[in-house]
Amino acid sequence: MKKPNIIMILADDMGAWAMRCAGNGDIITDNLDRLAASGMRFDDFFCVSPVCSPARASILTGTIPSVHGVHDWLRSGNLDRDKLGDLAGDVYYKDEKEAIRYLEHHECYSDLLAAAGYSCALCGKWHLGDSRKKQHGFSRWFTIGRGGCGYYRADIVDGDRLYISDEYVTDTITDKALGFLDELSQEDAPFYLSVHYTSPHSPWDEDQHPVDVYSRYDGCSFSATPDLPLNKHQVKSAPYGEGEERKRLLRGYYSAITAMDEGIGKILSSLEDKGLQEDTIVIFSSDNGMNMGHHGIWGKGNGTFPLNMYDTSVKVPMIISWKGHIAPRVSHTMLSHYDLFPTILEIAGIEDRNGDKRPGHSFLPVLQGSEMPARDVVVFDEYGPTRMIRTAQAKLVYRYPYGPHELYDLTEDPDEDNNLFDDVRYAGLKAKLLERLESWFLEYADPAVDGTREAVTGFGQLGKAGVFRKGEDSYCPILDELFV
Secondary structure: OOOOEEEEEEEOOOOOOOOHHHOOOOOOOHHHHHHHHHOEEEOOEEOOOOOHHHHHHHHHHOOOHHHHOOOOOEOOOOOOHHHOHHHOOOHHHOOOOOOOOOOOOOOOHHHHHHHOOOEEEEEEOOOOOOOOOOOOOEEEEEEEOOOOOOOOOEEEEEOOEEEEEOOOHHHHHHHHHHHHHHHHHOOOOOEEEEEEOOOOOOOOOHHHOOHHHHHHHOOOOOOOOOOOOOOOOEEOOOOOOOOHHHHHHHHHHHHHHHHHHHHHHHHHHHHHHOOOHHHEEEEEEEOOOOEEOHHHOEEOHHHEOOOOOOHHHHEOOEEEEOOOOOOOEEEOOOEEHHHHHHHHHHHOOOOOOOHHHOOOOOOHHHHOOOOOOOOOOOEEEEEOOEEEEEOOOEEEEEEOOOOOOEEEEOOOOOOOOOOOOOOHHHHHHHHHHHHHHHHHHHHHOOHHHOHHHOOOOOOOEOOOOOHHHHOOOOEOOOOOOOEO
16 A cells, blocks of 8 residues: 655644634634644644744654754754855845754654655745755755745745745745645655745735735734733734734734635645545644734744743644545644654654654544543643643743743633742642653753753854853844843
8 A cells, every 4th residue: 555645734933723713713714724624623732842943843853952952943054155156145144154954963754754765845944954955855845045034035945046036935835835746746656745834924014915815804803812912021023013003913914824825725626636635644733833912922932031831822723634534523632743753654654763762652543533542641842941841731831040930720721811830829730740841851851952051032043052052152142122
């Protein structure tokens, strides 16, 4: 039997709340709703770190930032300025010095898929260094030079070519994905296709999105998201606003999602036209969550300083569809992106010889309609010195070494409004969760790149983790003018 094809569609900064099928009555996500109706939607799925590059590295490696060493979004190492030619003087590349392969010494599931005979293609955002070189089993490579970009004037890497595109980048990624799908479907080998959109990451201005999409939100009340005063810890990591500015930003954010949704519809239709639905598993998720006024915050984990671990930052959308193999339903099983690595390998029938070194567990039984094997279901996150342990009933956020720390009773306070860390009634629960948190990271973290020892501000990583301890400036030292 031929191994199943796999398509991984990854959004950028999309909250789990930002789909109509998840209960948001304002947003237009017809094709994601269609995907959810044909497969399984998870409403308790978490990223590994609430910011793009660490989250993406964790998905690919099945490990945590304190193993792969990517602790913040990458300000540098995406391109080599000395080899940029006419583009070297462009302001886009001011932070680039030399290309760095941040995952060079780490195994990705795409490596194992390729070794098992899969044809692997990447289309869209990479943002894990050395963007101009094919890496980790991908034989087809189409990405963004810097990692992030605007929706127009994106710097595109297509094979050996780097150029500035005037097209709407969401459409560019979709069109290339459709082209790859045409090629891959003609081959005898099973395929893995990563479609990594830059949507709905900012910018959210009107001129950044197609008029026909933007106009679909004329007259929208934007009542599906909280309308709260700006959080006192808000920093300048994302656009923010109140009143009419709030509505303007939400309109751009929703437009970015709807445009991406239309692209996803084209991919689903192409699969249908090719008769590949029963042979292809489609996975949709986002690298991390997003606050668009939730808790008064605009942004994800680095929307505040100190860095936050609210559910809106760490929960991600997750839909998995495979016609004839996955029965449509909503799963309430708590899972993490670090569980994707073993799940994808089990679906592909590939042994993970290093599985005991990774924290994840395959959730293929859930996709098949069963329950996970009995285990203590706990989810962990980290962002530099900020770490989180979350059970179904409680959450502890611990910031090394000085705090402030947070403890929430999620049964009584699901919106995380009442910090109980200093409440003596919860001293026993706090101690138990902290012991489990520290034991887990002691088991899985690498002391050489342990995030609690890294100077992570949320304003970007310059170079590899750990080098700042040798006296080098590896992180952007922005603590001035952080706050709004």
